[in-house]
Amino acid sequence: MTCDEAEVLLHALIDDELDAGHAHEVESHIAGCPRCAAALRDYREMSKAISEAGVSYTAPAALRQRIEAALPQPRAVPNRRAVLRGFAMGSAVSALAATGLVAIVLRNDDAERIQAEVVSAHLRSLQAGHLTDVISTDQHTVKPWFNGRLDVSPPVIDLTAQGFTLIGGRLDYVDARAIGAVVYKRRQHVINLFVAQTGNTERRGARIDTVQGFNIRHWSDRGLSYWAVSDLGKDELAEFGEKFERAMPAPG
Amino acid sequence: MPINASVDDPEKARRFREAALPYLDDAYTLARYLLRNATDAEDAVQECYLRAFKHFDTYRGPAMKPWLFAILRNVCRAEYARRATTPTSAIEDVPESADQTPLWHEAEETPEAKLVRRWDADTIRRLVAALAEPFRETFVLREIQNLSYREIAKVAEVPVGTVMSRLARARAMLRSAWLAEEEQCK
Numbered sequence: 001m002t003c004d005e006a007e008v009l010l011h012a013l014i015d016d017e018l019d020a021g022h023a024h025e026v027e028s029h030i031a032g033c034p035r036c037a038a039a040l041r042d043y044r045e046m047s048k049a050i051s052e053a054g055v056s057y058t059a060p061a062a063l064r065q066r067i068e069a070a071l072p073q074p075r076a077v078p079n080r081r082a083v084l085r086g087f088a089m090g091s092a093v094s095a096l097a098a099t100g101l102v103a104i105v106l107r108n109d110d111a112e113r114i115q116a117e118v119v120s121a122h123l124r125s126l127q128a129g130h131l132t133d134v135i136s137t138d139q140h141t142v143k144p145w146f147n148g149r150l151d152v153s154p155p156v157i158d159l160t161a162q163g164f165t166l167i168g169g170r171l172d173y174v175d176a177r178a179i180g181a182v183v184y185k186r187r188q189h190v191i192n193l194f195v196a197q198t199g200n201t202e203r204r205g206a207r208i209d210t211v212q213g214f215n216i217r218h219w220s221d222r223g224l225s226y227w228a229v230s231d232l233g234k235d236e237l238a239e240f241g242e243k244f245e246r247a248m249p250a251p252g
Numbered sequence: 253m254p255i256n257a258s259v260d261d262p263e264k265a266r267r268f269r270e271a272a273l274p275y276l277d278d279a280y281t282l283a284r285y286l287l288r289n290a291t292d293a294e295d296a297v298q299e300c301y302l303r304a305f306k307h308f309d310t311y312r313g314p315a316m317k318p319w320l321f322a323i324l325r326n327v328c329r330a331e332y333a334r335r336a337t338t339p340t341s342a343i344e345d346v347p348e349s350a351d352q353t354p355l356w357h358e359a360e361e362t363p364e365a366k367l368v369r370r371w372d373a374d375t376i377r378r379l380v381a382a383l384a385e386p387f388r389e390t391f392v393l394r395e396i397q398n399l400s401y402r403e404i405a406k407v408a409e410v411p412v413g414t415v416m417s418r419l420a421r422a423r424a425m426l427r428s429a430w431l432a433e434e435e436q437c438k
Contacts, residue, residue, distance in 0.1 A: 008420045009416075045368045046423070049368070050376055050396065054373055057284045059294075067297075068269075071265045071268065072265040073265070
């Protein structure tokens, strides 16, 4: 290897970008070339000096704030937000960290709390005499029963032919709101399908979580949020959700 | 889809914050070295983040830092162009042919036994800032931002071979400036 080649390749050696074969070639050249060896030593010393001196810059807090202000803000969540605002005030950095954090913490927090409430409601419904307010296997009986009792009555779909028997409907309370629960059965397993209005009109794909031993399939569609809760296995609960969604009348 | 946009934006913004804001100091550091001016660097970084947010939908990875840097570099180049029309603040740009000039004359007189001195952060910053483009950019991306050669090649939109020759030249120039600094201190 010539000095001309080595003077370029020794940088790749420093930066650990050379394959073993080339690294060996460069090292052999350097072993016999004091000039290249001195260069290599100096470059390594310089690299070390640069990393140890700390020559990066820290972005000014004002820049961070300007960027933050220019981005769409996380959705307002009134009460908790106000509580958290207190410690979001520290500095620009902590304020930023807090806004990011608030969005995440609240999201999970709310979702988890509602899931826990949904499971509690499911458990309450299993106590004797609590499962249904209206008992009917006929969707045309259950559906009108909800009308007038709720701002938004849940879609009631007969899935008997698909292996899930409609047995009735019930009013329940989740997240301090009255919501509709449509009750289905497969074999001896009860499925409560809780339906609540959401401000969010986008469709959100289903996810299945397990809370206190119960499976919850949650999805949103056309302004409604759905939680199907059951002690059925995840596969069968997923099957239920998919069949329900497929049986929903097309929009418009 | 105006309805979806209003619904998606806070979620998109949240993901963007998480993905991109951790690199704010890195982006600001790069802008400082490229533009050598604190105010211009702030403006460039802000513009970079707004552009990045706008194109965040098309971001497919793999690494956020080089992706942001590629955007930032384009913003900075627009700033060079603006300065070029303002003669008083124009920054020197070494022609590409400088890539091909021999490296050795700069450090030829270096006594082989002498070790380079440890400079403080301010001195190093000044020496790096004095490097001519495009060598400064390559040097900063490698030595301060720790990008790989391939990542630098992507950011600077040049082949990896060019990255290697620019880096060799940048380090050689810095080495001679580094040693010259010592002469001045005597």
